[in-house]
Amino acid sequence: MIDIRFPDGRTKAYEAGVTPEMIAGDISSGLKKKTVAAFVDGALYDRNRPIEQSATIELITQDQExxxxxxxxxxxxxxxxxxxxxxxxxxxxxxxxxxxxxxxxxxxxxxxxxxxxxxxxxxxxxxxxxxxxxxxxxxxxxxxxxxxxxxxxxxxxxxxxxxxxxxxxxxxxxxxxxxxxxxxxxxxxxxxxxxxxxxxxxxxxxxxxxxxxxxxxxxxxxxxxxxxxxxxxxxxxARDHRKLGKELKIFELNQEAGQGLALWLPNGYTIRKVLEDYVYNLERRAGYKHVSTPVLGTKKLYEISGHFAHYQENMFPLMSRDGEEFVLRPMSCPHHMIIYKSELRSYRDLPLRLAEIVIMHRYEASGALSGLERVRAMTLTDSHIFVRKDQIKEEALAAYKLILQAISDLGLKIDYVELALRDNEKGKFHDNDQLWDEAEAMLKALLVEENIEHREVKGEAAFYGPKIDIQVRTAMNHVITMSTVQLDFLLPERFDLTYIGQDGEKHRPVVIHRGLISTWERLMSILLEQYKGAFPTWLAPVQVKVLPVNIDSHRAYADALNERFLDEDFRSELDARPEKLGYRIREAQTLKIPYQIVIGDQEVADQTVTYRRYGEKAQTTVPLEDFVALMHQVIRDKS
RNA sequence: GCCGCUUUAGCUCCAACAGGUAGAGCAAUUCCAUGGUAAGGAAAAGGUUGCUGGUUCGAGUCCAGUAAGCGGCACCA
Incomplete structure (x- = not known):
C-alpha cells in the first residue's frame, strides 16, 4: 500500500499502481470524468499512469490550463x-x-x-x-x-x-x-x-x-x-487588416508598384497624418528636437556604424554612381550620430533627444511580407537620445513612460515586456564584452527597480546593444514588437562622439535608441485589426457625414453644417448625391463613419442636429452648438 | 528564402462541373425616381482569364517556367 496525499493535506492509502483516474473515481464519478491528468509530486502524470510510491497528488481537471x-x-x-x-x-x-x-x-x-x-x-x-x-x-x-x-x-x-x-x-x-x-x-x-x-x-x-x-x-x-x-x-x-484596408481604402499593395511597398490612399494618409501630428506634439512636449534626414546615405556611413557588416542581408543592394557608393538606409541611427557631431557638445547639452519620422528600406525575405505588417519600405517614428552615463536610467525610464502613454492613447495593450540580451553566437553582435555587460546590467537594473515585469530572451539583442522590447498582441493573435528602448555604447565609439564635461575633458556619451509605436505601416495594421476598421473619432478619416434627407430643400442647412464642421477642424463630408437616403445611410455605415448626421425638415426648422454614432441604433437630436462641443470633447478624449 | 495552395472585369465570386474561344452581383457611367436611418428602377459599358512558353485543329480549363498573393517555417519594426 502507498499513501496518497491530497492538496488539502489529507492522505489516503491505495494499492501501489493506482492511477490518477482511479483516485479521481474514488472521490466522485464527476471528478473522474473531469480528470485529465495529474501532478504527482509535481511531475505531470498521465491519467492512467500507475503511481508506485507514496506521493502528493494534484488532479488536473478540464478547467485548468x-x-x-x-x-x-x-x-x-x-x-x-x-x-x-x-x-x-x-x-x-x-x-x-x-x-x-x-x-x-x-x-x-x-x-x-x-x-x-x-x-x-x-x-x-x-x-x-x-x-x-x-x-x-x-x-x-x-x-x-x-x-x-x-x-x-x-x-x-x-x-x-x-x-x-x-x-x-x-x-x-x-x-x-x-x-x-x-x-x-x-x-x-x-x-x-x-x-x-x-x-x-x-x-x-x-x-x-x-x-x-x-x-x-x-x-x-x-x-x-x-x-x-x-x-x-x-x-x-473579419478583422484582417488586408481585407479592411481594401474595403476602407486605407492602403494599396500592387505587384507593379513593388512587393512590400505600400501605397497610402487618402483615407490611410489622413490617419497617418493625425498620428504624425500626435507623435510630434507628444515628443515636443517631452523635450525632443525634431530633425529630418535623407533616405540615402553613403556606404561609408554604414560601414562606420557597423550596419554594413552586421545588417547587410537586410539591406537593399548598393548603388554606385561616379565611383561613390550609396545605400538605401535601413535605419536612421548613423544620420543622427552625424547630427550630434555637427557641433561641439557640452555636458549641459545632454540629454539631447533627436526625433525623426524616418523613411527606411529593409530587404525583407519575400516570404515574410504580409500586408502592412511586414513591408520593405517603412516609416518609423524614431528617436536617439544622447545621454551621459549618469542620465541613462532616468532617460530610458522617461522613454519607456512615453511609450506607455502612446500605447494607451492608441487604445492598445501591452502583452509583455521583453529584455533582449546577446548570446554567444559569433558575428551576430559586436565584440566588446565589457560594454555589453555594462549595458545589459543597466537595463536589467532599470526593469527590476521599476518593478516592470519582463522576460529575458537571449540572442535577441540588436547588434549594437541590449534592448527592452514592448510586445503587443494583434487581434490576429500575432505577438509583435511595438516599441523598443535600446542601450547603445557602441555607436558613440564608432562615430567618436564626445561631449565636454564639467572637468573640461572629453567624454563619451551613450545613445538610447527608442522606437515609440512601431512603424506607421505596422501600427496601421494593428489599429485596423484592433478597431475592426471602426476607428475612434480622433483617428477616423471622415469623422462626420452630413446627409440631407432632401438634397434640394435641406441642402442649404446641410451645407452650412458641413462648412461649420470644417471650420471647427472636423473631418466632415456632405453627401448630397442624388441617391435614396437609405442608400447614403448604408454607405456611411459601411465606411464606419463615427458620426452620421441626417438633416430634414425638423432639423432645419430647429437648427438642430440629429446624429447616430457608429455601432449604435439610437438617434439623438441636439442643438448644433451642443453637437460641436460633443465632437470637440470626443476628439480631445481620443475616444 | 523554404514547403504547400491560390491567381477569371475596379471589388466579391465553389459562373463556365468531359478543353470548343467568358458569366453574375456590387461599384463606376447615363437616364428616370424628392427619399427620415443599411441597397428605388432602367440602359449601356467593362476581361488578350497574373505573365511567358508548350501540348492540341482548338486552352480560363492540360503541362512547364515565372511573378505576386495566402497558410506556415526561417527572419523581423
Whole structure:
C-alpha cells in the first residue's frame, strides 16, 4: 500500500499502481470524468499512469490550463496515429501542444494538402471510437534507440536527451511515439477537435534542415468550446487588416508598384497624418528636437556604424554612381550620430533627444511580407537620445513612460515586456564584452527597480546593444514588437562622439535608441485589426457625414453644417448625391463613419442636429452648438 | 528564402462541373425616381482569364517556367 496525499493535506492509502483516474473515481464519478491528468509530486502524470510510491497528488481537471495542453498533446498523438494509418511511410518530428491547439511535423513521400485533412480527421474519429489505451513505458537510451531504429528524426531527439535519465515512450495500439508525456490515457477521451491547416516547417526550426509537413489542429473538451474557438478564428478573418484596408481604402499593395511597398490612399494618409501630428506634439512636449534626414546615405556611413557588416542581408543592394557608393538606409541611427557631431557638445547639452519620422528600406525575405505588417519600405517614428552615463536610467525610464502613454492613447495593450540580451553566437553582435555587460546590467537594473515585469530572451539583442522590447498582441493573435528602448555604447565609439564635461575633458556619451509605436505601416495594421476598421473619432478619416434627407430643400442647412464642421477642424463630408437616403445611410455605415448626421425638415426648422454614432441604433437630436462641443470633447478624449 | 495552395472585369465570386474561344452581383457611367436611418428602377459599358512558353485543329480549363498573393517555417519594426 502507498499513501496518497491530497492538496488539502489529507492522505489516503491505495494499492501501489493506482492511477490518477482511479483516485479521481474514488472521490466522485464527476471528478473522474473531469480528470485529465495529474501532478504527482509535481511531475505531470498521465491519467492512467500507475503511481508506485507514496506521493502528493494534484488532479488536473478540464478547467485548468494544463488540461488543455494535455488534451491537445494527446490529440497530436491521435493525429499522428491516423496519419501513419493513411500514409504508411510517415515519420514524425515533434508534435507539441501550442497556445490554441497543437501541431505535428510529418515526413512522408506524399504531399498532404488541405483537402486531405477531412480524411485524416475521419481516421482520427475512428481511432477515438476504438478507445485505444495510451501506455507509458520507460526505456534506457539503448533500448529507445533500438525501438526507433531507422527513424532518423526520433533518433536525433533521443541522442539529445540526457544520457542517464530514462526515456519515456507511449504506445497506443499499433502506434508508438517518443514522448515526455502527460497524456489523457485513452483515445476515447478525445472528442471535439478540428484540423485547421497544413504548412511547411523546418526540422528543428533550422532553415538549413529539410522541411517537414506540419498539420495544425485544435482540440477542446466540449463542442461549445470548439465552436467558440472556431468562431474566434472567423472573427479574426473579419478583422484582417488586408481585407479592411481594401474595403476602407486605407492602403494599396500592387505587384507593379513593388512587393512590400505600400501605397497610402487618402483615407490611410489622413490617419497617418493625425498620428504624425500626435507623435510630434507628444515628443515636443517631452523635450525632443525634431530633425529630418535623407533616405540615402553613403556606404561609408554604414560601414562606420557597423550596419554594413552586421545588417547587410537586410539591406537593399548598393548603388554606385561616379565611383561613390550609396545605400538605401535601413535605419536612421548613423544620420543622427552625424547630427550630434555637427557641433561641439557640452555636458549641459545632454540629454539631447533627436526625433525623426524616418523613411527606411529593409530587404525583407519575400516570404515574410504580409500586408502592412511586414513591408520593405517603412516609416518609423524614431528617436536617439544622447545621454551621459549618469542620465541613462532616468532617460530610458522617461522613454519607456512615453511609450506607455502612446500605447494607451492608441487604445492598445501591452502583452509583455521583453529584455533582449546577446548570446554567444559569433558575428551576430559586436565584440566588446565589457560594454555589453555594462549595458545589459543597466537595463536589467532599470526593469527590476521599476518593478516592470519582463522576460529575458537571449540572442535577441540588436547588434549594437541590449534592448527592452514592448510586445503587443494583434487581434490576429500575432505577438509583435511595438516599441523598443535600446542601450547603445557602441555607436558613440564608432562615430567618436564626445561631449565636454564639467572637468573640461572629453567624454563619451551613450545613445538610447527608442522606437515609440512601431512603424506607421505596422501600427496601421494593428489599429485596423484592433478597431475592426471602426476607428475612434480622433483617428477616423471622415469623422462626420452630413446627409440631407432632401438634397434640394435641406441642402442649404446641410451645407452650412458641413462648412461649420470644417471650420471647427472636423473631418466632415456632405453627401448630397442624388441617391435614396437609405442608400447614403448604408454607405456611411459601411465606411464606419463615427458620426452620421441626417438633416430634414425638423432639423432645419430647429437648427438642430440629429446624429447616430457608429455601432449604435439610437438617434439623438441636439442643438448644433451642443453637437460641436460633443465632437470637440470626443476628439480631445481620443475616444 | 523554404514547403504547400491560390491567381477569371475596379471589388466579391465553389459562373463556365468531359478543353470548343467568358458569366453574375456590387461599384463606376447615363437616364428616370424628392427619399427620415443599411441597397428605388432602367440602359449601356467593362476581361488578350497574373505573365511567358508548350501540348492540341482548338486552352480560363492540360503541362512547364515565372511573378505576386495566402497558410506556415526561417527572419523581423
Amino acid at each position: 494544463e488540461a488543455f495542453e494535455v488534451l491537445n498533446h494527446s490529440t497530436a498523438h491521435l493525429m499522428a496515429q491516423a496519419v501513419r494509418r493513411i500514409y504508411g511511410d510517415a515519420l514524425f518530428g515533434v508534435g507539441p501542444p501550442i497556445e490554441e491547439g497543437f501541431y505535428y511535423d510529418i515526413a512522408t513521400e506524399a504531399t498532404i494538402r488541405q483537402e486531405d485533412l477531412p480524411a485524416i480527421e475521419a481516421m482520427m474519429r475512428q481511432i477515438v471510437q476504438e478507445k485505444i489505451e495510451m501506455y507509458r513505458e520507460e526505456l534506457t537510451r539503448e533500448e529507445a534507440l533500438k525501438r526507433f531504429e531507422g527513424d532518423a528524426y526520433k533518433t536525433e531527439l533521443i541522442l539529445e536527451l540526457p544520457e542517464d535519465e530514462p526515456i519515456s515512450i507511449y504506445t497506443q495500439g499499433e502506434f508508438v511515439d517518443l514522448c515526455r508525456g502527460g497524456h489523457i490515457g485513452n483515445t476515447g477521451h478525445i472528442k471535439h477537435f478540428k484540423l485547421l491547416s497544413v504548412a511547411g516547417a523546418y526540422w528543428r526550426g533550422k532553415s538549413e534542415n529539410t522541411m517537414l509537413q506540419r498539420i495544425y489542429g485544435t482540440s477542446w473538451f466540449s463542442r461549445e468550446a470548439l465552436e467558440n474557438h472556431l468562431a474566434v478564428l472567423e472573427d479574426r478573418k
